[in-house]
Amino acid sequence: MADTDTLVRTEESVSPALPWNVVVHDDPVNLMLYVTYVLMKIFGYEEKKAKILMMQVHNLGRSVVWTGEREKAELYVQQLQIHQLKTSLEKAG
Amino acid sequence: MKVLPTLEGGLRIDTNDASDWDLLRCVIHDANGRDVDLATRLGDLISPEAGGEDWEEYVVPDLREEFQDELSQIHALIESAAFKAGGGAGSLWIHPEDAFTWYGSFNQARLAIEDSYHFTGMVEQDLMKLTPEQQAAYIRSDFYGHIQILLLKHALH
Numbered sequence: 001m002a003d004t005d006t007l008v009r010t011e012e013s014v015s016p017a018l019p020w021n022v023v024v025h026d027d028p029v030n031l032m033l034y035v036t037y038v039l040m041k042i043f044g045y046e047e048k049k050a051k052i053l054m055m056q057v058h059n060l061g062r063s064v065v066w067t068g069e070r071e072k073a074e075l076y077v078q079q080l081q082i083h084q085l086k087t088s089l090e091k092a093g
Numbered sequence: 094m095k096v097l098p099t100l101e102g103g104l105r106i107d108t109n110d111a112s113d114w115d116l117l118r119c120v121i122h123d124a125n126g127r128d129v130d131l132a133t134r135l136g137d138l139i140s141p142e143a144g145g146e147d148w149e150e151y152v153v154p155d156l157r158e159e160f161q162d163e164l165s166q167i168h169a170l171i172e173s174a175a176f177k178a179g180g181g182a183g184s185l186w187i188h189p190e191d192a193f194t195w196y197g198s199f200n201q202a203r204l205a206i207e208d209s210y211h212f213t214g215m216v217e218q219d220l221m222k223l224t225p226e227q228q229a230a231y232i233r234s235d236f237y238g239h240i241q242i243l244l245l246k247h248a249l250h
Contacts, residue, residue: 025138029203029215031238033245034196060176074144078152082159084200089143 018091020073022066025086026057038083039065042076067092096240096248104187104240114175117185119233121168124160124201128210131201132156134208160201166191167198192248199237199244206234 024035032054040049043066056063066076073089080087094116095107108114124131138152139145174185185244187195207213223231 020143027204029095029200029207030179031245034241034249037245037249040191077139078155081152081156084131084135084197084204086135086138088138088140091142 017070018093019067019072021064021090021092022073022076022080023088023090024053024057024063024065025088026061027086030085032058035085038080038085042079042083064092072085096243098243099186102189102250103192103248104243106182106185106187106240108178108183108185110182111180114171114178114180116233116236117171118168119177120202120237121164122200123203123230123233123237124164124198124205127205130157131204133161160197163194163197164201166194187244187248189248191220192244196241196244196249199241203234203237203241206230 024039026081031046035054035057036047036050039045039053043050045053053063053065065080075086076090094109097105097107099105105158106117108117127134132153135156136145136149139148139152145169170191171185174183210227211232212234220228220231
C-alpha cells in the first residue's frame with residue numbers, strides 16, 4: 001500500500017456584515033414640516049427626498065430613512081432621537 | 094399675548110399680564126408631566142436584538158440630559174424675561190440661536206400631553222366632553238403647536 005499524504009488547506013471567507021436600517025415611525029405630535037427639516041439637517045438630503053420620506057412616515061406609519069453600517073446607523077438613530085423623532089434600528093433584509 | 098416674527102429671524106412674545114407668564118411656565122411643567130420620561134420612551138423603541146440594553150445604559154442618559162438642558166435653558170429665559178417685565182406686560186425674545194431649544198421644549202411638552210391625554214383623532218364632540226383640566230391641557234398643547242409653526246417658518250432654517 002502506497003503512503004499517502006493528506007494536504008489540508010484552510011480558506012477564510014469574510015462575508016460583509018449585514019446593513020442596518022434607520023427607521024422613523026409616525027407619531028401624532030411631530031409636525032410634518034419639522035420631520036422634513038430634521039431629515040435634511042441630519043442626512044443632508046435635498047428637500048424633495050426628505051419630503052418623500054416624511055410622507056412615507058405619515059402615510060405608511062414608518063419609513064426606512066437610511067441604510068448602512070451599524071455604527072453609523074446607531075449614530076443617526078441617536079441624532080434623530082435627540083430631535084425627538086420616534087426612531088428605531090433594525091437589520092436590513 | 095402676541096407672538097411676532099423679528100427682523101433678526103426669531104420671535105418676540107408680548108405678554109399682557111401675569112397669567113401669560115404662567116402659561117409660558119407651563120411648558121416646563123407639561124414636559125415633565127409623565128412618570129416615564131421622553132428619553133426612556135424613545136429608548137424603549139430599540140429592540141433587544143438591536144442592542145436595547147446598551148442603548149438604555151449608554152444613550153438614554155445622554156438623551157435625558159439633553160432634554161433636561163433644553164428645559165433648564167428655557168426656564169431661565171422665561172424667568173429672566175418675567176423678572177424684567179415685573180411679572181406683567183413685557184416681552185420675551187426668542188433669538189435665532191435659541192430657536193431649536195425653544196422648539197424642542199414645546200415639543201417635549203406636546204409629546205407629554207399627547208401621551209397623557211391622547212387628544213389626536215378626537216372630534217369636536219369628544220372635546221366637549223373633556224374635563225376642565227383636560228380642556229386646559231388641550232388649549233396649552235394647541236398654543237405650543239402654534240408657536241412651533243411660527244418657529245419653523247421664521248427661525249429654523
